[in-house]
Amino acid sequence: MLRIGHAHYEALRRHGEETYPHECCGVLLGRMEEAGRRVVTSIARCQNTREDSPQNRYQIDPRELIRIQREGRERQEDIIGFYHSHPDHAARWSPTDLAEAHWFGCSYVITSVEKGKAAATNSFELAGRDEQDKQLVSEPIEVG
Amino acid sequence: MSKVHIPGPLRPYASQQADVAVKGNTVGAVLLDLVARHPDLRRHLYTEDGRLRAFVNVYVNDEDIRYLEREATAVKDSDTISIVPSVAGGWHC
Numbered sequence: 001m002l003r004i005g006h007a008h009y010e011a012l013r014r015h016g017e018e019t020y021p022h023e024c025c026g027v028l029l030g031r032m033e034e035a036g037r038r039v040v041t042s043i044a045r046c047q048n049t050r051e052d053s054p055q056n057r058y059q060i061d062p063r064e065l066i067r068i069q070r071e072g073r074e075r076q077e078d079i080i081g082f083y084h085s086h087p088d089h090a091a092r093w094s095p096t097d098l099a100e101a102h103w104f105g106c107s108y109v110i111t112s113v114e115k116g117k118a119a120a121t122n123s124f125e126l127a128g129r130d131e132q133d134k135q136l137v138s139e140p141i142e143v144g
Numbered sequence: 145m146s147k148v149h150i151p152g153p154l155r156p157y158a159s160q161q162a163d164v165a166v167k168g169n170t171v172g173a174v175l176l177d178l179v180a181r182h183p184d185l186r187r188h189l190y191t192e193d194g195r196l197r198a199f200v201n202v203y204v205n206d207e208d209i210r211y212l213e214r215e216a217t218a219v220k221d222s223d224t225i226s227i228v229p230s231v232a233g234g235w236h237c
Binding site: 023025027032050053056057058059060062063065066067069073078079080082084086087089093094095096097098099100101102103104105106108126130131 | 149151152162187188199201203206208226228229230231232233235236
């Protein structure tokens with residue numbers, strides 16, 4: 001389960017509206033608690049580096065991830081998930097989302113942006129032990 | 145010794161450590177020392193034929209080893225090596 005404050009939740013949804021019709025992307029920082037509960041304490045916007053197909057693909061520059069990770073550690077925060085948008089598509093993971101997800105135990109938050117307005121936002125935990133048996137499992141989002 | 149930063153998802157295979165001190169003069173040697181100390185990490189970093197998995201990015205400080213000398217890249221004791229699984233996706237099928 002993912003717990004996120006209202007301001008951060010709205011910020012990641014707004015990010016998808018701002019980059020529409022392109023996908024947005026970013027990092028969720030915070031802490032892992034017991035029983036798979038992840039608590040967001042800050043978010044970091046990232047640039048979508050998939051300039052060849054930004055309307056339906058996203059990628060975060062690993063160098064940006066390292067910087068975010070380093071700055072997070074100085075605040076005792078860890079990377080606990082990521083977010084991106086699906087412009088004019090459902091807030092469900094795609095086969096591409098699953099194939100390119102490698103951070104086990106982290107949340108992957110997807111916001112559907114319909115005609116420029118954020119619609120549904122859903123979260124999925126990357127579950128499994130390795131690349132062969134991984135799956136994105138729907139998880140509740142607690143906002144507030 | 146150099147320091148390897150382990151991302152959260154891989155810490156269960158590295159005794160829950162965020163940083164592991166390792167020996168080696170090159171990235172390849174450092175990573176081999178890492179998996180010798182923590183054998184459960186091996187299958188997450190390497191394919192069965194011993195190559196680094198394509199989605200595993202390795203940085204020496206802020207430099208991607210793909211743009212240096214890959215696993216032959218020299219490492220000094222003061223360097224930090226980061227293992228960063230890639231983050232990508234999108235609705236495109």
